Amino acid sequence: MSSFAGRMKEYPTISLDRFDRENVHARAYFLSHCHKDHMKGLKGPLLKRKLQFSRTVRLYCSFVTKELLLSNPRYRFWEEFIVPLELESPTQISLVDEASGEKEDVVVTLLPAGHCPGSVMFLFEGCHGNVLYTGDFRFSVGDASRIEHLHSGSRVKDIHSVYLDSTFYDPRFYQIPTREVCLNGISELIRNWICQSSYHVVWLNCKAAYGYEYLFTNLGEEFNTQIHVNNLDMFKKMPEILSYVTTDRRTQIHACRHPKVLIYLMRSFSMVTGCRVVVQPLMGLLFVSLASNRPPCGSEREPRKPTSSSRQEEVPSEPVSVSTPRTLRLKTSCRIFGRSTFTPVSSPSVAR
Incomplete structure:
Protein backbone atom coordinates (compact mmCIF):
# COMPACT_ATOMS: atom_id res chain seq x y z
CA MET A 1 0.00 0.00 0.00
CA PHE A 168 10.06 -4.73 1.67
CA TYR A 169 12.31 -2.41 3.69
CA ASP A 170 12.38 -4.91 6.51
CA PRO A 171 15.08 -7.37 7.67
CA ARG A 172 12.60 -10.24 7.26
CA PHE A 173 12.70 -9.72 3.50
CA TYR A 174 16.45 -9.41 3.13
CA GLN A 175 16.43 -12.29 0.69
CA ILE A 176 13.52 -12.30 -1.73
CA PRO A 177 13.28 -15.45 -3.86
CA THR A 178 13.37 -15.15 -7.62
CA ARG A 179 10.26 -15.12 -9.73
CA GLU A 180 11.08 -18.60 -11.00
CA VAL A 181 11.46 -20.03 -7.48
CA CYS A 182 8.11 -18.54 -6.45
CA LEU A 183 6.40 -19.82 -9.58
CA ASN A 184 7.77 -23.33 -9.03
CA GLY A 185 6.51 -23.28 -5.43
CA ILE A 186 3.01 -22.21 -6.44
CA SER A 187 2.91 -24.72 -9.29
CA GLU A 188 3.87 -27.55 -6.97
CA LEU A 189 1.16 -26.62 -4.48
CA ILE A 190 -1.46 -26.45 -7.20
CA ARG A 191 -0.32 -29.70 -8.84
CA ASN A 192 -0.44 -31.60 -5.56
CA TRP A 193 -3.90 -30.26 -4.89
CA ILE A 194 -5.81 -30.53 -8.15
CA CYS A 195 -4.43 -33.97 -8.98
CA GLN A 196 -6.36 -35.43 -6.03
CA SER A 197 -9.71 -35.15 -7.80
CA SER A 198 -11.73 -32.97 -10.13
CA TYR A 199 -13.42 -31.51 -7.05
CA HIS A 200 -10.21 -29.91 -5.82
CA VAL A 201 -10.25 -26.29 -6.97
CA VAL A 202 -7.64 -23.55 -6.61
CA TRP A 203 -8.44 -19.91 -5.93
CA LEU A 204 -5.67 -17.38 -6.55
CA ASN A 205 -6.47 -14.46 -4.27
CA CYS A 206 -5.12 -11.67 -6.47
CA LYS A 207 -5.12 -8.36 -4.63
CA ALA A 208 -4.80 -6.10 -7.69
CA ALA A 209 -6.36 -5.98 -11.14
CA TYR A 210 -3.06 -6.07 -13.01
CA GLY A 211 0.32 -7.65 -12.35
CA TYR A 212 -0.43 -11.39 -12.33
CA GLU A 213 -0.14 -11.99 -16.06
CA TYR A 214 3.15 -13.84 -15.69
CA LEU A 215 1.50 -16.23 -13.23
CA PHE A 216 -1.60 -16.78 -15.37
CA THR A 217 0.33 -17.56 -18.54
CA ASN A 218 2.75 -19.93 -16.83
CA LEU A 219 0.03 -21.79 -14.93
CA GLY A 220 -1.97 -22.04 -18.14
CA GLU A 221 1.01 -23.56 -19.93
CA GLU A 222 1.92 -25.85 -17.02
CA PHE A 223 -1.55 -27.33 -16.49
CA ASN A 224 -2.92 -26.90 -20.01
CA THR A 225 -5.88 -24.95 -18.71
CA GLN A 226 -7.37 -21.47 -18.52
CA ILE A 227 -7.67 -19.30 -15.43
CA HIS A 228 -11.18 -18.22 -14.49
CA VAL A 229 -11.65 -14.45 -14.06
CA ASN A 230 -14.77 -12.35 -13.52
CA ASN A 231 -14.61 -10.70 -16.94
CA LEU A 232 -12.26 -10.31 -19.85
CA ASP A 233 -12.60 -6.56 -20.35
CA MET A 234 -9.39 -5.68 -18.50
CA PHE A 235 -7.39 -8.03 -20.74
CA LYS A 236 -8.65 -6.67 -24.07
CA LYS A 237 -5.60 -4.43 -24.27
CA MET A 238 -3.31 -7.44 -23.73
CA PRO A 239 -4.25 -9.93 -26.46
CA GLU A 240 -1.30 -12.19 -25.61
CA ILE A 241 -2.97 -13.24 -22.37
CA LEU A 242 -6.55 -13.65 -23.61
CA SER A 243 -6.02 -17.30 -24.48
CA TYR A 244 -5.01 -18.03 -20.86
CA VAL A 245 -8.08 -16.56 -19.13
CA THR A 246 -11.75 -17.45 -19.33
CA THR A 247 -15.15 -16.68 -17.84
CA ASP A 248 -16.00 -20.39 -17.92
CA ARG A 249 -16.43 -21.40 -14.27
CA ARG A 250 -15.74 -25.08 -14.85
CA THR A 251 -11.97 -24.74 -14.72
CA GLN A 252 -10.10 -25.84 -11.59
CA ILE A 253 -8.00 -22.67 -11.27
CA HIS A 254 -9.78 -19.45 -10.34
CA ALA A 255 -8.59 -15.85 -10.04
CA CYS A 256 -12.06 -14.37 -9.79
CA ARG A 257 -12.63 -11.73 -7.17
CA HIS A 258 -14.67 -12.10 -4.04
CA PRO A 259 -15.73 -9.00 -2.07
CA LYS A 260 -15.25 -10.42 1.42
CA VAL A 261 -12.66 -13.18 1.60
CA LEU A 262 -13.18 -13.93 5.28
CA ILE A 263 -16.96 -14.06 4.98
CA TYR A 264 -16.62 -16.36 2.02
CA LEU A 265 -14.21 -18.66 3.82
CA MET A 266 -16.54 -18.87 6.82
CA ARG A 267 -19.36 -19.91 4.53
CA SER A 268 -17.10 -22.30 2.68
CA PHE A 269 -16.09 -24.13 5.84
CA SER A 270 -19.70 -25.23 6.30
CA MET A 271 -19.62 -27.07 2.97
CA VAL A 272 -18.83 -30.77 2.89
CA THR A 273 -18.22 -31.26 -0.81
CA GLY A 274 -14.45 -31.45 -1.03
CA CYS A 275 -11.83 -28.76 -0.53
CA ARG A 276 -10.26 -25.77 -2.18
CA VAL A 277 -6.75 -24.40 -1.77
CA VAL A 278 -6.48 -20.61 -1.44
CA VAL A 279 -3.16 -19.22 -2.67
CA GLN A 280 -2.76 -15.67 -1.40
CA PRO A 281 0.46 -13.84 -2.30
CA LEU A 282 0.50 -11.09 0.31
CA MET A 283 3.28 -9.24 2.15
CA GLY A 284 5.97 -11.74 1.28
CA LEU A 285 3.95 -14.80 2.34
CA LEU A 286 2.05 -17.35 0.33
CA PHE A 287 -1.02 -18.29 2.36
CA VAL A 288 -2.62 -21.63 1.55
CA SER A 289 -5.93 -22.24 3.31
CA LEU A 290 -8.18 -25.25 2.96
CA ALA A 291 -11.88 -24.75 2.43
CA SER A 292 -14.70 -26.24 0.41
CA ASN A 293 -14.56 -26.72 -3.33
CA ARG A 294 -17.25 -24.25 -4.30
CA PRO A 295 -15.54 -21.74 -6.61
CA PRO A 296 -15.60 -18.18 -5.24
CA CYS A 297 -17.43 -17.04 -8.36
CA GLY A 298 -20.54 -18.67 -6.91
CA SER A 299 -20.98 -21.31 -9.58
CA GLU A 300 -23.07 -24.29 -8.57
CA ARG A 301 -21.57 -27.53 -9.78
CA GLU A 302 -23.20 -30.84 -9.09
CA PRO A 303 -20.54 -33.10 -7.57
CA ARG A 304 -20.00 -36.29 -9.47
CA LYS A 305 -20.29 -39.57 -7.62
CA PRO A 306 -16.95 -41.06 -6.66
CA THR A 307 -15.88 -44.10 -8.57
CA SER A 308 -14.92 -47.26 -6.75
CA SER A 309 -11.92 -47.77 -9.00
CA SER A 310 -10.03 -44.68 -7.91
CA ARG A 311 -9.38 -43.26 -4.48
CA GLN A 312 -8.48 -39.94 -6.12
CA GLU A 313 -12.13 -39.31 -6.88
CA GLU A 314 -13.23 -39.68 -3.25
CA VAL A 315 -14.73 -36.58 -1.66
CA PRO A 316 -14.22 -35.92 2.04
CA SER A 317 -17.40 -36.60 3.97
CA GLU A 318 -16.29 -34.79 7.13
CA PRO A 319 -16.96 -31.04 7.30
CA VAL A 320 -13.96 -28.80 7.93
CA SER A 321 -14.07 -27.17 11.35
CA VAL A 322 -14.38 -23.36 11.34
CA SER A 323 -12.45 -23.07 14.59
CA THR A 324 -9.44 -25.01 13.33
CA PRO A 325 -8.77 -23.98 9.72
CA ARG A 326 -5.72 -25.66 8.28
CA THR A 327 -3.27 -23.05 6.99
CA LEU A 328 0.12 -23.44 5.39
CA ARG A 329 2.49 -20.54 4.99
CA LEU A 330 5.22 -20.46 2.39
CA LYS A 331 7.54 -17.47 2.20
CA THR A 332 7.67 -15.92 -1.23
CA SER A 333 7.54 -12.53 -2.89
CA CYS A 334 4.18 -10.85 -3.39
CA ARG A 335 5.47 -9.13 -6.53
CA ILE A 336 6.63 -12.10 -8.59
CA PHE A 337 4.04 -11.49 -11.26
CA GLY A 338 5.18 -8.15 -12.70
CA ARG A 339 7.65 -7.37 -15.44
CA SER A 340 5.10 -7.80 -18.18
CA THR A 341 6.11 -7.58 -21.82
CA PHE A 342 2.52 -7.51 -23.01
CA THR A 343 1.88 -4.82 -25.61
CA PRO A 344 -1.35 -2.81 -25.48
CA VAL A 345 -3.48 -2.46 -28.58
CA SER A 346 -5.47 0.60 -29.48
CA SER A 347 -8.42 -1.22 -30.93
CA PRO A 348 -11.13 -2.08 -28.35
CA SER A 349 -12.39 -4.95 -30.49
CA VAL A 350 -9.94 -7.70 -29.62
CA ALA A 351 -11.26 -11.17 -30.11
CA ARG A 352 -11.77 -13.10 -26.91
Whole structure:
Protein backbone atom coordinates (compact mmCIF):
# COMPACT_ATOMS: atom_id res chain seq x y z
CA MET A 1 0.00 0.00 0.00
CA SER A 2 1.51 3.30 -1.09
CA SER A 3 2.06 5.88 1.67
CA PHE A 4 3.74 8.48 -0.58
CA ALA A 5 2.16 11.91 -0.16
CA GLY A 6 2.65 12.83 -3.83
CA ARG A 7 5.25 15.61 -3.71
CA MET A 8 9.04 15.77 -4.05
CA LYS A 9 10.77 18.64 -2.27
CA GLU A 10 13.10 19.24 -5.25
CA TYR A 11 10.19 19.67 -7.70
CA PRO A 12 7.18 20.56 -5.53
CA THR A 13 4.98 21.64 -8.45
CA ILE A 14 4.79 18.01 -9.62
CA SER A 15 2.45 15.38 -8.16
CA LEU A 16 3.19 11.68 -8.51
CA ASP A 17 0.77 8.82 -7.82
CA ARG A 18 -1.39 11.01 -5.57
CA PHE A 19 -4.06 13.36 -6.86
CA ASP A 20 -5.98 14.62 -3.83
CA ARG A 21 -5.61 17.40 -1.26
CA GLU A 22 -2.76 19.81 -2.06
CA ASN A 23 -1.74 17.65 -5.03
CA VAL A 24 -4.72 18.97 -6.96
CA HIS A 25 -2.82 22.25 -7.38
CA ALA A 26 0.19 20.71 -9.13
CA ARG A 27 1.33 21.95 -12.53
CA ALA A 28 1.78 18.39 -13.85
CA TYR A 29 0.69 14.92 -12.79
CA PHE A 30 2.54 11.63 -13.17
CA LEU A 31 1.10 8.11 -12.83
CA SER A 32 3.56 5.24 -12.48
CA HIS A 33 1.05 2.38 -12.94
CA CYS A 34 -2.61 1.41 -12.67
CA HIS A 35 -2.93 0.15 -9.12
CA LYS A 36 -5.55 1.85 -6.94
CA ASP A 37 -3.23 2.73 -4.08
CA HIS A 38 -1.32 4.93 -6.55
CA MET A 39 -4.46 6.53 -8.03
CA LYS A 40 -5.99 8.30 -5.02
CA GLY A 41 -7.99 11.31 -6.16
CA LEU A 42 -7.52 10.56 -9.86
CA LYS A 43 -11.28 10.64 -10.46
CA GLY A 44 -12.09 13.16 -7.73
CA PRO A 45 -14.46 16.11 -8.38
CA LEU A 46 -11.85 18.75 -7.50
CA LEU A 47 -9.45 17.40 -10.07
CA LYS A 48 -12.19 17.16 -12.69
CA ARG A 49 -13.08 20.80 -12.05
CA LYS A 50 -9.46 21.90 -12.40
CA LEU A 51 -9.11 20.13 -15.73
CA GLN A 52 -12.14 21.99 -17.07
CA PHE A 53 -10.44 25.35 -16.58
CA SER A 54 -6.78 24.46 -17.20
CA ARG A 55 -5.03 24.71 -20.55
CA THR A 56 -1.63 23.34 -19.52
CA VAL A 57 -2.05 20.66 -16.83
CA ARG A 58 -1.50 17.13 -18.14
CA LEU A 59 -1.13 13.58 -16.81
CA TYR A 60 2.06 11.81 -17.92
CA CYS A 61 2.44 8.03 -17.96
CA SER A 62 3.47 5.15 -20.20
CA PHE A 63 1.48 4.14 -23.28
CA VAL A 64 0.41 0.88 -21.61
CA THR A 65 -0.83 2.70 -18.51
CA LYS A 66 -2.82 5.10 -20.68
CA GLU A 67 -4.59 2.23 -22.44
CA LEU A 68 -5.35 0.44 -19.17
CA LEU A 69 -6.57 3.61 -17.48
CA LEU A 70 -8.92 4.59 -20.30
CA SER A 71 -10.33 1.07 -20.51
CA ASN A 72 -12.08 1.89 -17.22
CA PRO A 73 -15.16 4.09 -17.90
CA ARG A 74 -14.63 6.01 -14.65
CA TYR A 75 -11.38 7.47 -16.00
CA ARG A 76 -12.45 8.19 -19.59
CA PHE A 77 -12.67 11.92 -18.85
CA TRP A 78 -8.85 11.92 -18.77
CA GLU A 79 -8.54 11.04 -22.44
CA GLU A 80 -7.77 14.54 -23.74
CA PHE A 81 -5.49 15.35 -20.80
CA ILE A 82 -3.15 12.32 -20.91
CA VAL A 83 0.28 12.54 -22.54
CA PRO A 84 1.87 9.09 -22.90
CA LEU A 85 5.66 9.05 -23.02
CA GLU A 86 8.00 6.52 -24.60
CA LEU A 87 10.14 4.37 -22.35
CA GLU A 88 13.78 5.42 -21.96
CA SER A 89 13.30 8.53 -24.07
CA PRO A 90 14.18 11.81 -22.24
CA THR A 91 11.40 14.35 -22.73
CA GLN A 92 11.42 18.02 -21.75
CA ILE A 93 8.28 19.20 -19.98
CA SER A 94 7.35 22.77 -19.12
CA LEU A 95 5.77 23.28 -15.70
CA VAL A 96 3.65 26.41 -16.12
CA ASP A 97 1.97 28.46 -13.42
CA GLU A 98 -1.18 29.55 -15.22
CA ALA A 99 -1.79 32.47 -12.85
CA SER A 100 1.63 34.14 -13.12
CA GLY A 101 2.98 32.65 -16.33
CA GLU A 102 6.08 31.43 -14.49
CA LYS A 103 7.66 28.43 -16.22
CA GLU A 104 10.14 25.77 -15.17
CA ASP A 105 11.55 23.15 -17.54
CA VAL A 106 12.38 19.63 -16.44
CA VAL A 107 13.52 16.57 -18.37
CA VAL A 108 11.72 13.33 -17.46
CA THR A 109 12.68 9.81 -18.51
CA LEU A 110 10.44 6.78 -18.01
CA LEU A 111 12.33 3.67 -16.91
CA PRO A 112 10.82 0.14 -16.78
CA ALA A 113 9.82 -0.80 -13.23
CA GLY A 114 9.02 -4.51 -13.70
CA HIS A 115 6.01 -4.34 -11.37
CA CYS A 116 2.96 -4.78 -13.62
CA PRO A 117 1.97 -3.93 -17.22
CA GLY A 118 2.87 -0.32 -17.94
CA SER A 119 4.68 0.31 -14.65
CA VAL A 120 7.54 2.80 -14.80
CA MET A 121 9.95 4.77 -12.67
CA PHE A 122 10.44 8.50 -13.31
CA LEU A 123 13.88 10.10 -13.56
CA PHE A 124 13.66 13.90 -13.32
CA GLU A 125 16.58 16.10 -14.35
CA GLY A 126 16.50 19.86 -13.93
CA CYS A 127 17.86 22.86 -12.10
CA HIS A 128 17.21 21.27 -8.71
CA GLY A 129 19.21 18.13 -9.42
CA ASN A 130 18.53 14.60 -10.58
CA VAL A 131 15.71 12.83 -8.74
CA LEU A 132 14.51 9.24 -9.16
CA TYR A 133 10.98 8.24 -8.19
CA THR A 134 10.67 4.44 -8.24
CA GLY A 135 7.00 3.83 -7.52
CA ASP A 136 6.47 0.09 -7.05
CA PHE A 137 9.26 -1.81 -8.75
CA ARG A 138 11.01 -5.16 -8.90
CA PHE A 139 14.63 -5.50 -9.94
CA SER A 140 16.67 -8.63 -10.25
CA VAL A 141 20.42 -8.60 -9.61
CA GLY A 142 22.14 -6.63 -12.37
CA ASP A 143 19.01 -4.89 -13.74
CA ALA A 144 20.01 -1.41 -12.55
CA SER A 145 23.45 -1.66 -14.17
CA ARG A 146 21.78 -2.26 -17.53
CA ILE A 147 19.65 0.90 -17.47
CA GLU A 148 21.51 3.35 -19.67
CA HIS A 149 19.78 6.48 -18.39
CA LEU A 150 20.93 5.87 -14.83
CA HIS A 151 24.50 6.14 -16.04
CA SER A 152 26.69 8.83 -17.50
CA GLY A 153 29.33 7.10 -19.53
CA SER A 154 30.87 4.40 -17.38
CA ARG A 155 29.72 5.84 -14.05
CA VAL A 156 26.42 6.10 -12.26
CA LYS A 157 24.69 9.47 -12.59
CA ASP A 158 24.68 11.79 -9.63
CA ILE A 159 21.23 11.27 -8.13
CA HIS A 160 20.32 13.94 -5.60
CA SER A 161 17.34 12.04 -4.11
CA VAL A 162 15.65 8.67 -4.56
CA TYR A 163 11.99 8.33 -3.59
CA LEU A 164 11.93 4.61 -2.98
CA ASP A 165 9.18 2.03 -2.76
CA SER A 166 9.84 0.62 0.72
CA THR A 167 7.31 -2.25 0.82
CA PHE A 168 10.06 -4.73 1.67
CA TYR A 169 12.31 -2.41 3.69
CA ASP A 170 12.38 -4.91 6.51
CA PRO A 171 15.08 -7.37 7.67
CA ARG A 172 12.60 -10.24 7.26
CA PHE A 173 12.70 -9.72 3.50
CA TYR A 174 16.45 -9.41 3.13
CA GLN A 175 16.43 -12.29 0.69
CA ILE A 176 13.52 -12.30 -1.73
CA PRO A 177 13.28 -15.45 -3.86
CA THR A 178 13.37 -15.15 -7.62
CA ARG A 179 10.26 -15.12 -9.73
CA GLU A 180 11.08 -18.60 -11.00
CA VAL A 181 11.46 -20.03 -7.48
CA CYS A 182 8.11 -18.54 -6.45
CA LEU A 183 6.40 -19.82 -9.58
CA ASN A 184 7.77 -23.33 -9.03
CA GLY A 185 6.51 -23.28 -5.43
CA ILE A 186 3.01 -22.21 -6.44
CA SER A 187 2.91 -24.72 -9.29
CA GLU A 188 3.87 -27.55 -6.97
CA LEU A 189 1.16 -26.62 -4.48
CA ILE A 190 -1.46 -26.45 -7.20
CA ARG A 191 -0.32 -29.70 -8.84
CA ASN A 192 -0.44 -31.60 -5.56
CA TRP A 193 -3.90 -30.26 -4.89
CA ILE A 194 -5.81 -30.53 -8.15
CA CYS A 195 -4.43 -33.97 -8.98
CA GLN A 196 -6.36 -35.43 -6.03
CA SER A 197 -9.71 -35.15 -7.80
CA SER A 198 -11.73 -32.97 -10.13
CA TYR A 199 -13.42 -31.51 -7.05
CA HIS A 200 -10.21 -29.91 -5.82
CA VAL A 201 -10.25 -26.29 -6.97
CA VAL A 202 -7.64 -23.55 -6.61
CA TRP A 203 -8.44 -19.91 -5.93
CA LEU A 204 -5.67 -17.38 -6.55
CA ASN A 205 -6.47 -14.46 -4.27
CA CYS A 206 -5.12 -11.67 -6.47
CA LYS A 207 -5.12 -8.36 -4.63
CA ALA A 208 -4.80 -6.10 -7.69
CA ALA A 209 -6.36 -5.98 -11.14
CA TYR A 210 -3.06 -6.07 -13.01
CA GLY A 211 0.32 -7.65 -12.35
CA TYR A 212 -0.43 -11.39 -12.33
CA GLU A 213 -0.14 -11.99 -16.06
CA TYR A 214 3.15 -13.84 -15.69
CA LEU A 215 1.50 -16.23 -13.23
CA PHE A 216 -1.60 -16.78 -15.37
CA THR A 217 0.33 -17.56 -18.54
CA ASN A 218 2.75 -19.93 -16.83
CA LEU A 219 0.03 -21.79 -14.93
CA GLY A 220 -1.97 -22.04 -18.14
CA GLU A 221 1.01 -23.56 -19.93
CA GLU A 222 1.92 -25.85 -17.02
CA PHE A 223 -1.55 -27.33 -16.49
CA ASN A 224 -2.92 -26.90 -20.01
CA THR A 225 -5.88 -24.95 -18.71
CA GLN A 226 -7.37 -21.47 -18.52
CA ILE A 227 -7.67 -19.30 -15.43
CA HIS A 228 -11.18 -18.22 -14.49
CA VAL A 229 -11.65 -14.45 -14.06
CA ASN A 230 -14.77 -12.35 -13.52
CA ASN A 231 -14.61 -10.70 -16.94
CA LEU A 232 -12.26 -10.31 -19.85
CA ASP A 233 -12.60 -6.56 -20.35
CA MET A 234 -9.39 -5.68 -18.50
CA PHE A 235 -7.39 -8.03 -20.74
CA LYS A 236 -8.65 -6.67 -24.07
CA LYS A 237 -5.60 -4.43 -24.27
CA MET A 238 -3.31 -7.44 -23.73
CA PRO A 239 -4.25 -9.93 -26.46
CA GLU A 240 -1.30 -12.19 -25.61
CA ILE A 241 -2.97 -13.24 -22.37
CA LEU A 242 -6.55 -13.65 -23.61
CA SER A 243 -6.02 -17.30 -24.48
CA TYR A 244 -5.01 -18.03 -20.86
CA VAL A 245 -8.08 -16.56 -19.13
CA THR A 246 -11.75 -17.45 -19.33
CA THR A 247 -15.15 -16.68 -17.84
CA ASP A 248 -16.00 -20.39 -17.92
CA ARG A 249 -16.43 -21.40 -14.27
CA ARG A 250 -15.74 -25.08 -14.85
CA THR A 251 -11.97 -24.74 -14.72
CA GLN A 252 -10.10 -25.84 -11.59
CA ILE A 253 -8.00 -22.67 -11.27
CA HIS A 254 -9.78 -19.45 -10.34
CA ALA A 255 -8.59 -15.85 -10.04
CA CYS A 256 -12.06 -14.37 -9.79
CA ARG A 257 -12.63 -11.73 -7.17
CA HIS A 258 -14.67 -12.10 -4.04
CA PRO A 259 -15.73 -9.00 -2.07
CA LYS A 260 -15.25 -10.42 1.42
CA VAL A 261 -12.66 -13.18 1.60
CA LEU A 262 -13.18 -13.93 5.28
CA ILE A 263 -16.96 -14.06 4.98
CA TYR A 264 -16.62 -16.36 2.02
CA LEU A 265 -14.21 -18.66 3.82
CA MET A 266 -16.54 -18.87 6.82
CA ARG A 267 -19.36 -19.91 4.53
CA SER A 268 -17.10 -22.30 2.68
CA PHE A 269 -16.09 -24.13 5.84
CA SER A 270 -19.70 -25.23 6.30
CA MET A 271 -19.62 -27.07 2.97
CA VAL A 272 -18.83 -30.77 2.89
CA THR A 273 -18.22 -31.26 -0.81
CA GLY A 274 -14.45 -31.45 -1.03
CA CYS A 275 -11.83 -28.76 -0.53
CA ARG A 276 -10.26 -25.77 -2.18
CA VAL A 277 -6.75 -24.40 -1.77
CA VAL A 278 -6.48 -20.61 -1.44
CA VAL A 279 -3.16 -19.22 -2.67
CA GLN A 280 -2.76 -15.67 -1.40
CA PRO A 281 0.46 -13.84 -2.30
CA LEU A 282 0.50 -11.09 0.31
CA MET A 283 3.28 -9.24 2.15
CA GLY A 284 5.97 -11.74 1.28
CA LEU A 285 3.95 -14.80 2.34
CA LEU A 286 2.05 -17.35 0.33
CA PHE A 287 -1.02 -18.29 2.36
CA VAL A 288 -2.62 -21.63 1.55
CA SER A 289 -5.93 -22.24 3.31
CA LEU A 290 -8.18 -25.25 2.96
CA ALA A 291 -11.88 -24.75 2.43
CA SER A 292 -14.70 -26.24 0.41
CA ASN A 293 -14.56 -26.72 -3.33
CA ARG A 294 -17.25 -24.25 -4.30
CA PRO A 295 -15.54 -21.74 -6.61
CA PRO A 296 -15.60 -18.18 -5.24
CA CYS A 297 -17.43 -17.04 -8.36
CA GLY A 298 -20.54 -18.67 -6.91
CA SER A 299 -20.98 -21.31 -9.58
CA GLU A 300 -23.07 -24.29 -8.57
CA ARG A 301 -21.57 -27.53 -9.78
CA GLU A 302 -23.20 -30.84 -9.09
CA PRO A 303 -20.54 -33.10 -7.57
CA ARG A 304 -20.00 -36.29 -9.47
CA LYS A 305 -20.29 -39.57 -7.62
CA PRO A 306 -16.95 -41.06 -6.66
CA THR A 307 -15.88 -44.10 -8.57
CA SER A 308 -14.92 -47.26 -6.75
CA SER A 309 -11.92 -47.77 -9.00
CA SER A 310 -10.03 -44.68 -7.91
CA ARG A 311 -9.38 -43.26 -4.48
CA GLN A 312 -8.48 -39.94 -6.12
CA GLU A 313 -12.13 -39.31 -6.88
CA GLU A 314 -13.23 -39.68 -3.25
CA VAL A 315 -14.73 -36.58 -1.66
CA PRO A 316 -14.22 -35.92 2.04
CA SER A 317 -17.40 -36.60 3.97
CA GLU A 318 -16.29 -34.79 7.13
CA PRO A 319 -16.96 -31.04 7.30
CA VAL A 320 -13.96 -28.80 7.93
CA SER A 321 -14.07 -27.17 11.35
CA VAL A 322 -14.38 -23.36 11.34
CA SER A 323 -12.45 -23.07 14.59
CA THR A 324 -9.44 -25.01 13.33
CA PRO A 325 -8.77 -23.98 9.72
CA ARG A 326 -5.72 -25.66 8.28
CA THR A 327 -3.27 -23.05 6.99
CA LEU A 328 0.12 -23.44 5.39
CA ARG A 329 2.49 -20.54 4.99
CA LEU A 330 5.22 -20.46 2.39
CA LYS A 331 7.54 -17.47 2.20
CA THR A 332 7.67 -15.92 -1.23
CA SER A 333 7.54 -12.53 -2.89
CA CYS A 334 4.18 -10.85 -3.39
CA ARG A 335 5.47 -9.13 -6.53
CA ILE A 336 6.63 -12.10 -8.59
CA PHE A 337 4.04 -11.49 -11.26
CA GLY A 338 5.18 -8.15 -12.70
CA ARG A 339 7.65 -7.37 -15.44
CA SER A 340 5.10 -7.80 -18.18
CA THR A 341 6.11 -7.58 -21.82
CA PHE A 342 2.52 -7.51 -23.01
CA THR A 343 1.88 -4.82 -25.61
CA PRO A 344 -1.35 -2.81 -25.48
CA VAL A 345 -3.48 -2.46 -28.58
CA SER A 346 -5.47 0.60 -29.48
CA SER A 347 -8.42 -1.22 -30.93
CA PRO A 348 -11.13 -2.08 -28.35
CA SER A 349 -12.39 -4.95 -30.49
CA VAL A 350 -9.94 -7.70 -29.62
CA ALA A 351 -11.26 -11.17 -30.11
CA ARG A 352 -11.77 -13.10 -26.91
